[in-house]
Each structure stands twice: as C-alpha cells, then as structure tokens.
Amino acid sequence: MQSVFSPPLHRQRHQFVIDYIKRTKPQKVLDLGCGECSLLKKLKFHREIQLLVGVDIDGAKVKKQMHGLAPLSTEYLQPSFDQLCIELYQGSVTQRDARLRGFDLVTSIELIEHLTLADVEHFSAVVFGYMTPSAVIVSTPNSEFNPLLPGLSGFRHSDHKFEWTRAEFQSWALKVCSEYGYDVEFTGVGQPPPSQQESVGFCSQIGVFHRLRGRDSGSMLFGDGADDEFSYTLLCSINYPSLRDNNILRRVLVSEVLYCAEKLKSRWMEEKTGDGEEASTMCLGEGAEFLSGQHVEEELTACGEGMKSPVEQCGRAVSDDGEGEYDDLWTKGQEGETFNRHVSVPLDELFSCFPRVSELSGSLSNLRLLLMDSPEVKLSQDGSAVLIAYQDPDREEEEIDNNIEDSGYAEASHCSYTTEQEEDWEENV
Structure with a gap:
C-alpha cells in the first residue's frame, strides 16, 4: 500500500482527522479502535483538546504503546x-460506558x-444513539x-x-442519520487515477457525521439509568502539567520572580560599584521602556520616603534563617559573622516591568498571595517587596582573604625551597 500512495494511506487518514480538528477545535475527542495509539500520539500536540480518550478491545497492544503519550520533559519545564x-480504556465498541458520552468528536478509522454485520448494528446504537x-x-x-x-486478492x-x-x-450512513438524528458528508482519501475518479472513488471512503440540534436520541433509547453503565477497563490516565494547577503555577512563578529580582539586583549593584556606567541601561522586558542608570535606583526603591538605596528596607529586616529580626539591614552580628543584608525589590516593579510575571500572576494582589507561602521567597514585613540576599563585593573579597589566611594556604605559599631542597630535586631527576 505504501508503494501506491504518497504519503501512505494511513497517514492521509490521520491527516484528515487533524485537519478537521484544526478547523473545528473540539475539546473532547474519542478514538475508537485506537490500537497502537498512533493517531492519539499526533493529537496530543493539538492543545485545543482538553480530554483525549482511546478505546481498543486489545488492552495488551494499548499498554505496549501508551508510554508514547506521556508528557515531554519540556512540558514540565515550561508548562502552558x-x-x-x-x-485509555480496554473495551468493545459494541458496549456502552457512561464515561464516553457527550464528546465533541468521535473517530472510527478503519x-x-x-x-x-450484527455488531455493526450495535456499534451504530452505541456510538450514535448512546454516546x-x-x-x-x-x-x-x-x-x-x-x-x-497491485497483488491484492480478497x-x-x-x-x-x-x-x-x-x-x-x-x-448504512443515511440509515444512521435517520435513526439517530445526524446528517453526513461523504468524502475520502487515496486518490485514484484522474480518469477513474467517478467510477472508482477514494481508496478509503469517509463519512463525517454532525448531530442535528434538538435531538436527544440517547436519552429516549436508554432512559435515565444509562449513565450508570461502566463496562470498560481504565488502563491509564495521564494529566499533563498545566499552569491552571496552582502548585505548578506557584513553582513557575517563584522561579520567574527570583530570576527577575536577581536581574534587578545585579543591575543595581553595577550602578553601586560604578561598573558599566556609560552603558548602564536595563531592559525590563518586552514592551517595557529602557531605564537609564540614574533611574534604576528609583525603580528599585522600596516602600516609604527617604529611601536612598534599594538595600534599605522599611520595617525590620529578616535574618537569613527567616526566624530572627534585626533593627537594621546593615546590622552586624557577633564578631566574625557576616552581615545580614538584602536588596529589597518591590513587587509592583516586578509586576509592571516583567510581562511574564504579570502574565503568570494576573494581578499584583494575586502575585503577593502566590508568593506568601513559598519557602523559597523572602518577603518584606508588609509583603510589598522581595528580599534578595546581598553581599558587599568589598566584604566578599575581605572574607575570601581571611579564609585563605585561616586555612594556612597563604603561609604555605610564601615558603621558599632551600638550596639543599633544590639540589635533592636535581639528584632525583
């Protein structure tokens, strides 16, 4: 068959379904006789679909292929x-199951x-009359x-x-329409030679049925108790990561907020140390204005008047362990301990300057709410700013020097070899 059609006929059938889904955008799609899940593996990328179901009588075949329907790693890293x-269910299309009623689209491909022929009658009643x-x-x-x-017999x-x-x-199709309230369009895939189109038709013939409005044949045929029937066996259920899940949304938002806050802190530190004074501009995100160096401090200033730098924080400071508090962010602990300092990045700046943050949170109040319970984020006492740990570069260099001296490495580095040591080395060579 593959030598006759290009692309192969099974791909043409699947493409017909995909094209229909692109036009009509159904949210609930059911594939009867899903077999090796080849059609489902293609449909999972069409994210207008919210519920995608496959049914086949051969459960073992489905189980061998269902791993191909799992989310990709990128869908966990960047959920939408x-x-x-x-x-996926194991079951016969001649049996009723209430979980498969009311879908936007049902496909039955070959x-x-x-x-x-007797089971075809049951199929018609189940699909068109019950589902x-x-x-x-x-x-x-x-x-x-x-x-x-070529070469086909039988x-x-x-x-x-x-x-x-x-x-x-x-x-058969017109009889179904008459009994269950549908209309149908006939088409197909697999073109014959041009001269034989009328006399032969498509290799695979297709009927596209649409339910007429105002018809509720399922209720009339099967009564109110029909919803209680569950004859299929559920083989697996896969939920893709989505930002509509609050836990996933919070995880992604926290990561984005910390990244953006660090970006603003780094830019402020460049201004503080004088690095890149001539080119100290900051892009605050797509669609936002560029801020000159003299404006960075203004954009990062925390709540209250009289603030001279974003490191100054209104209220009391939060310690590194999140438990103690200090009267001043610049307060030093016991001798030998490091300073507990933070850069205070206002939430309203993060929300207004970074489109991704505003898209994820939806509103400033929701942004604050989503960050409040996150152990990875430190908020100011009034919840108006994110506190990002800050270490003065001069202090960092001093600590590095002290650590080197304490380790004894500095003393060792000043040791020189004696003449005798040099002579021994030469002898060893």
Whole structure:
C-alpha cells in the first residue's frame, strides 16, 4: 500500500482527522479502535483538546504503546495554561460506558470492517444513539478501489469481515442519520487515477457525521439509568502539567520572580560599584521602556520616603534563617559573622516591568498571595517587596582573604625551597 500512495494511506487518514480538528477545535475527542495509539500520539500536540480518550478491545497492544503519550520533559519545564488529560480504556465498541458520552468528536478509522454485520448494528446504537457525540468521523475501505491495488486478492486484511462499496457505505450512513438524528458528508482519501475518479472513488471512503440540534436520541433509547453503565477497563490516565494547577503555577512563578529580582539586583549593584556606567541601561522586558542608570535606583526603591538605596528596607529586616529580626539591614552580628543584608525589590516593579510575571500572576494582589507561602521567597514585613540576599563585593573579597589566611594556604605559599631542597630535586631527576 505504501508503494501506491504518497504519503501512505494511513497517514492521509490521520491527516484528515487533524485537519478537521484544526478547523473545528473540539475539546473532547474519542478514538475508537485506537490500537497502537498512533493517531492519539499526533493529537496530543493539538492543545485545543482538553480530554483525549482511546478505546481498543486489545488492552495488551494499548499498554505496549501508551508510554508514547506521556508528557515531554519540556512540558514540565515550561508548562502552558492549556489542559490535557489522556485516558485509555480496554473495551468493545459494541458496549456502552457512561464515561464516553457527550464528546465533541468521535473517530472510527478503519474499524467497522472488523465487526460482524450484527455488531455493526450495535456499534451504530452505541456510538450514535448512546454516546451522542457532536461529530463522528468514520472511515472504511472502498471495495470498488481494490482492483487497482497491485497483488491484492480478497479483502485488504485477513481480519476484515466485509468491505463495502460506496453505495453500501452510504446506505448504512443515511440509515444512521435517520435513526439517530445526524446528517453526513461523504468524502475520502487515496486518490485514484484522474480518469477513474467517478467510477472508482477514494481508496478509503469517509463519512463525517454532525448531530442535528434538538435531538436527544440517547436519552429516549436508554432512559435515565444509562449513565450508570461502566463496562470498560481504565488502563491509564495521564494529566499533563498545566499552569491552571496552582502548585505548578506557584513553582513557575517563584522561579520567574527570583530570576527577575536577581536581574534587578545585579543591575543595581553595577550602578553601586560604578561598573558599566556609560552603558548602564536595563531592559525590563518586552514592551517595557529602557531605564537609564540614574533611574534604576528609583525603580528599585522600596516602600516609604527617604529611601536612598534599594538595600534599605522599611520595617525590620529578616535574618537569613527567616526566624530572627534585626533593627537594621546593615546590622552586624557577633564578631566574625557576616552581615545580614538584602536588596529589597518591590513587587509592583516586578509586576509592571516583567510581562511574564504579570502574565503568570494576573494581578499584583494575586502575585503577593502566590508568593506568601513559598519557602523559597523572602518577603518584606508588609509583603510589598522581595528580599534578595546581598553581599558587599568589598566584604566578599575581605572574607575570601581571611579564609585563605585561616586555612594556612597563604603561609604555605610564601615558603621558599632551600638550596639543599633544590639540589635533592636535581639528584632525583
């Protein structure tokens, strides 16, 4: 078959479904006879879908392939606001299950020809009469095309129970529409030679069914107790990471806030030490203005008037362990201890200057609320600013020198070899 069509026929069928989904944007999609999950693996990237379900009678086959439906590592690192849940079931399409009712789209790709004609009647009643989806896509082989397939004798697959002509398929489809309140459009994939389009038709014929408004055939046929039926076995349920999950949203927001606050702190430190005075500009994010060096201090000033630098903080300072407090951020502890200093970065600056922060939080009050319970973030006493640990560069150099002296390395580095040591070295060589 692959030598006859390019791209291969199964890809053309899947692409037909994908194109339909791009146009109609269904949120709940069910694939009957999902088999090796090849269609589901393609549909999981179309994030307008919020619930993607596959059903197949061969549970072992599904289990072998379902790992390919797991989220990618990048979807954990950079989750979106989109929601997606994937569920896989083992069960027969001739049986009813209340969990599969009311979908936006049901697909049945090359499935019904594997059923007996008696089971096709059950299939029709279950899919169109009980599940009552808004739309159904059914594809099945067109037996009129078979003479054009090289080397084919009999059915296209050993498990096929029948293969319909176009007239037979259309007769079944129109009967379904009449009984269950749908209309149908006929099309297909797999083009014949141009001269035989009318006489042969598509290799795979497709019916696209749309449910008519105002029809509730499922309730009329099966009554109120129909919702209690659960005949399928759930094989797995996969929830993709989404920013609609508060825990995930908080994790991503905290990471973004800390990154942005460190960025502002670093820029302020450049201003404080005089590094890059001529080119001390700061991009505060896409769509925001560039701030000159003289404005950086203004943008980073914490709450209250009279603040001279963002390191000064209104209220009392928070210690490194988050438990003690100090009267002044510049207060020194016991002799030999380091200063407990912080740069205070106002939340309103983070919210207004960094589009990603505002997008994730939605509002300034929500930003504060999401950060309050995070152990990774230190907020000022009034909750208006993020406190970022600060170490004076001069103090850092002094501590490094002290550590070197304490370690004895400095003393060792001043030792010189005696003449006798040099002579021994030469002898050893």
